[in-house]
Amino acid sequence: MTQWPARLVLVGAGKMGGAMAQGWLDAGLAASSLTILEPKPSREIASLAASRGIALNPGIALPPPDMLALAVKPQSLDQVAPGVAGIASARTLVLSILAGKTVADLTARLPQARAVVRAMPNLPAAIGRGVTAAFANANVTGEQRGWCERLLRAIGAFYWLDDESAIDAVTAISGSGPAYVFALTEALAAAAERLGLEPELSMGLARGTVEGAAELMRRDSSTSPATLRRNVTSPGGTTAAALAVLQGPDGLQNLMIRAAAAARDRAAEMAG
Numbered sequence: 001m002t003q004w005p006a007r008l009v010l011v012g013a014g015k016m017g018g019a020m021a022q023g024w025l026d027a028g029l030a031a032s033s034l035t036i037l038e039p040k041p042s043r044e045i046a047s048l049a050a051s052r053g054i055a056l057n058p059g060i061a062l063p064p065p066d067m068l069a070l071a072v073k074p075q076s077l078d079q080v081a082p083g084v085a086g087i088a089s090a091r092t093l094v095l096s097i098l099a100g101k102t103v104a105d106l107t108a109r110l111p112q113a114r115a116v117v118r119a120m121p122n123l124p125a126a127i128g129r130g131v132t133a134a135f136a137n138a139n140v141t142g143e144q145r146g147w148c149e150r151l152l153r154a155i156g157a158f159y160w161l162d163d164e165s166a167i168d169a170v171t172a173i174s175g176s177g178p179a180y181v182f183a184l185t186e187a188l189a190a191a192a193e194r195l196g197l198e199p200e201l202s203m204g205l206a207r208g209t210v211e212g213a214a215e216l217m218r219r220d221s222s223t224s225p226a227t228l229r230r231n232v233t234s235p236g237g238t239t240a241a242a243l244a245v246l247q248g249p250d251g252l253q254n255l256m257i258r259a260a261a262a263a264r265d266r267a268a269e270m271a272g
């Protein structure tokens, strides 16, 4: 069984960093292994630290940890890097979830760091149901990969990428994807109103349908979405009438390809 890193420093405990810390502890990381650096800890983080005995902003020089996990806003990196660069040694694995910050950006700002993993989680990580994909540079050891898998599986599903440039595509699919599902729910509710239903009922039907279908897909993970779709589509029936529109030439698939390509291009542009 892969071990946890013996000493882990988390820099930034906002929405994502806070969710990761909670997920790690729930999955069995020893509280004594974790140090959190966060200038304005939320009430949840302060009480988590107090109740579990986690070092929160210890205010002393820290010895180099096994892992330095960065979860600040990407635009804070330049300001944060000089303060944390001294914590890392050549043995420290840097795990970054900063959108748009490449391995080269990170090693330029943390010159001691040799082993760097760049990960892209998504919003449902906050409830332990995220999807994360990550790229490891050539200096990352097998043991360090094991730590990352353990830590990132604590907040949901996890995949390794062989190529750093794939992160832009991942950003376009799972990183931004929760917003597409929210937009789909809004569109379904708007269609319900167009068919004459009351707004409250429309939203209730749309939300309930998206939630229920997602849960069904989760519970029946061995059945493909295409099979689940076919199972509810009788030939010549109502669902078939809608799918003939959704799967037409201007339909959902081509629209999604264009939307995801726009997100991928924007991610590449932002990464410079």
Ligand SMILES: NC(=O)c1ccc[n+]([C@@H]2O[C@H](COP(=O)([O-])OP(=O)(O)OC[C@H]3O[C@@H](n4cnc5c(N)ncnc54)[C@H](OP(=O)(O)O)[C@@H]3O)[C@@H](O)[C@H]2O)c1
Pocket (backbone or CB within 6 Å): 011, 012, 013, 014, 015, 016, 017, 037, 038, 039, 040, 071, 072, 073, 074, 076, 079, 080, 083, 097, 098, 099, 100, 120, 121, 122, 123, 175
């Ligand atoms: N949210 C998502 O869905 C998502 C998905 C994928 C990737 N990410 C990445 O996750 C990262 C964090 O995003 P977030 O949504 O969690 O942002 P956030 O809630 O703003 O969290 C960032 C935290 O870092 C703290 N911080 C700022 N300067 C610091 C310093 N010098 N030392 C230690 N902590 C410091 C911030 O404190 P202040 O509030 O005081 O500045 C804040 O609490 C981003 O880089 C983002 O690209 C997020």
